[in-house]
Amino acid sequence: MPVNGRSHIRIARPSRDLAAAERFWVEGLGLGVVWRAEGGAEPGEHDLLMLGWPDAGWHLELVHEQGSPVEPRPTDEDLLVIYVDGPVPEDLVARLEAHGGSRVRSPNPYWNEWGVTVQDPDGYRLVLCTRGWANA
Structure with a gap:
């Protein structure tokens, strides 16, 4: 394959x-x-x-791993970006916050202009981007 x-x-x-x-x-x-x-x-x-x-x-x-846990060490640039291709629903952001997330500003102004960044309980960042994306 x-x-x-x-x-x-x-x-x-x-x-x-x-x-x-x-x-x-x-x-x-x-x-x-x-x-x-x-x-x-x-x-x-x-x-x-x-x-x-x-x-x-x-x-x-x-x-x-319970016997030898690895502490997450995310940086501000460890991002999982989901391209929403439209406005980010505020109810989705509120739901993420209600379930342990924290809305944060990005050190990269691009993500502040084109999306919403939410930090997960382990400190990793999810960006919901208002833009669309295709590699082609």
Whole structure:
């Protein structure tokens, strides 16, 4: 199978609290749980939460290892950008905030002009961009 534009993408990140992350991404943004697995307390075993939309070509994987947790270390430029191609619904932003997110200003003025940035419970940033995008 070739690697090309139809290849599925997994974005993997550590999480300090999978329940809080799930509330933000599922109840806040509206992603679905694609897969869930519980690990044990032994080194190398981890809890896993995979989130996405059924028709998306990507999914978000969040992991937490109880025996040796990895602390998330996002920067202001670690962004997951979703191109909304229109106004960002204020009720969506309010729902993200109600489920553990914090609306933040971006150090990059582009994202302040063309979108809304919301920080998730682990400190990673989601940008809802008012623009559309196509690679073609």
